Amino acid sequence: MRDVFHDELDGIGAGVAEMIRLVAAAMEGGTAALLDADLSRAERVIDADARVDALRVDLEDRAFQMIARQQPVASDLRLLVTTLHLVSDLERMGDLALHVAKAARRRHPDLVLPQEVAPYFAEMGRVALDLAQDARRVILDRDIELAFTMESDDDAMDDLHRHLFTVMMNKEWPHGVAPAVDVTLLGRFYERFADHAVAVARRVVFMVTGKMPDPPLA
Amino acid sequence: MRDVFHDELDGIGAGVAEMIRLVAAAMEGGTAALLDADLSRAERVIDADARVDALRVDLEDRAFQMIARQQPVASDLRLLVTTLHLVSDLERMGDLALHVAKAARRRHPDLVLPQEVAPYFAEMGRVALDLAQDARRVILDRDIELAFTMESDDDAMDDLHRHLFTVMMNKEWPHGVAPAVDVTLLGRFYERFADHAVAVARRVVFMVTGKMPDPPLA
Numbered sequence: 001m002r003d004v005f006h007d008e009l010d011g012i013g014a015g016v017a018e019m020i021r022l023v024a025a026a027m028e029g030g031t032a033a034l035l036d037a038d039l040s041r042a043e044r045v046i047d048a049d050a051r052v053d054a055l056r057v058d059l060e061d062r063a064f065q066m067i068a069r070q071q072p073v074a075s076d077l078r079l080l081v082t083t084l085h086l087v088s089d090l091e092r093m094g095d096l097a098l099h100v101a102k103a104a105r106r107r108h109p110d111l112v113l114p115q116e117v118a119p120y121f122a123e124m125g126r127v128a129l130d131l132a133q134d135a136r137r138v139i140l141d142r143d144i145e146l147a148f149t150m151e152s153d154d155d156a157m158d159d160l161h162r163h164l165f166t167v168m169m170n171k172e173w174p175h176g177v178a179p180a181v182d183v184t185l186l187g188r189f190y191e192r193f194a195d196h197a198v199a200v201a202r203r204v205v206f207m208v209t210g211k212m213p214d215p216p217l218a
Numbered sequence: 219m220r221d222v223f224h225d226e227l228d229g230i231g232a233g234v235a236e237m238i239r240l241v242a243a244a245m246e247g248g249t250a251a252l253l254d255a256d257l258s259r260a261e262r263v264i265d266a267d268a269r270v271d272a273l274r275v276d277l278e279d280r281a282f283q284m285i286a287r288q289q290p291v292a293s294d295l296r297l298l299v300t301t302l303h304l305v306s307d308l309e310r311m312g313d314l315a316l317h318v319a320k321a322a323r324r325r326h327p328d329l330v331l332p333q334e335v336a337p338y339f340a341e342m343g344r345v346a347l348d349l350a351q352d353a354r355r356v357i358l359d360r361d362i363e364l365a366f367t368m369e370s371d372d373d374a375m376d377d378l379h380r381h382l383f384t385v386m387m388n389k390e391w392p393h394g395v396a397p398a399v400d401v402t403l404l405g406r407f408y409e410r411f412a413d414h415a416v417a418v419a420r421r422v423v424f425m426v427t428g429k430m431p432d433p434p435l436a
Binding site: 057064067068071074077078081084085088165168169173176177178180181184185188212 | 275282285289292295299303306383386387391394395396399402403406430
């Protein structure tokens with residue numbers, strides 16, 4: 001009985017790892033589609049989101065059923081409840097990557113981004129991917145130290161996000177309101193993606209240590 | 219033993235109802251602060267958010283402890299797991315109301331909103347408050363019918379949100395980029411607040427019926 005239980009626990013863990021791999025790939029693909037006005041890449045990201053949503057429903061159900069049927073001990077219960085939280089954050093990260101891809105598709109064959117802000121998004125995409133990959137390793141390896149280092153990447157994202165506003169507010173901004181609206185929303189999507197990656201890591205820290213990391217991981 | 223259990227379950231339910239009352243009040247206050255450039259009202263909303271965050275931590279912990287210690291039957295377990303999801307959405311609704319209040323404070327004594335978009339925000343604030351109050355009644359009364367009617371308010375929010383963009387994209391928009399950026403972000407905050415209110419109602423429907431309402435509640 002205990003073996004079946006731990007096999008299923010491992011299966012759920014593998015599903016969570018697969019979800020975060022998918023949302024990292026989605027943000028990587030969404031960023032590429034955005035920077036290159038690459039329609040087919042955008043379409044692939046958009047199509048792939050259904051798999052993320054399905055995994056969330058499946059994992060949430062399996063975690064619930066295990067809690068209901070197996071009456072797990074406290075540490076296993078904490079793992080299962082953490083899973084419920086993680087899959088919610090991960091689904092949202094998938095949605096945010098989806099929004100990026102949809103923006104690329106909506107403006108195709110034009111580029112969404114004025115040339116002078118494109119490098120900011122290339123960098124935000126890189127930081128977002130780093131954070132998602134770090135969050136994956138935090139989950140797989142229970143790597144609490146790595147979770148704490150994610151703070152500086154999240155700060156980097158916030159800085160990039162603030163700089164974007166500085167560029168748009170500059171009186172020299174020649175592109176008018178419509179691109180500014182796109183840039184504002186897209187910047188927000190990357191910033192929120194990073195926030196959710198950090199939230200995932202925080203949840204794992206809480207699961208492992210029993211304490212929510214308040215000041216260090218903001 | 220069962221009486222203590224149900225007393226604690228009722229206590230958790232009362233905490234969730236209090237959380238949603240607080241986030242509804244926060245969005246009402248945030249909207250008023252935004253429309254009237256009312257600094258003291260903005261400050262009150264900002265100060266009140268700590269209570270929402272504390273309730274989330276407290277309720278999450280109490281729900282977890284009940285699952286761990288009482289091994290509840292399936293229906294009580296579903297209620298407790300639903301609570302974990304609800305308090306996460308409710309905390310986020312509080313954050314979004316907080317963002318609105320902070321925008322009002324940041325631009326004080328100026329108004330954040332150009333005059334021609336203020337009525338849209340008055341209406342979005344009204345719809346957001348309706349949705350939060352409906353979600354509260356859905357929780358308290360397990361009112362599935364009411365949950366389904368929330369769809370039309372959410373559609374109204376999406377329409378208002380789209381109209382905002384039309385106003386900003388108009389070539390006659392005389393306010394330049396900075397107010398457009400504020401309006402874009404604020405519009406997003408209201409739209410997300412509505413999404414979370416609908417998500418709360420969906421969770422209650424799922425808890426009561428065992429089925430996630432997919433097509434009707436979008």
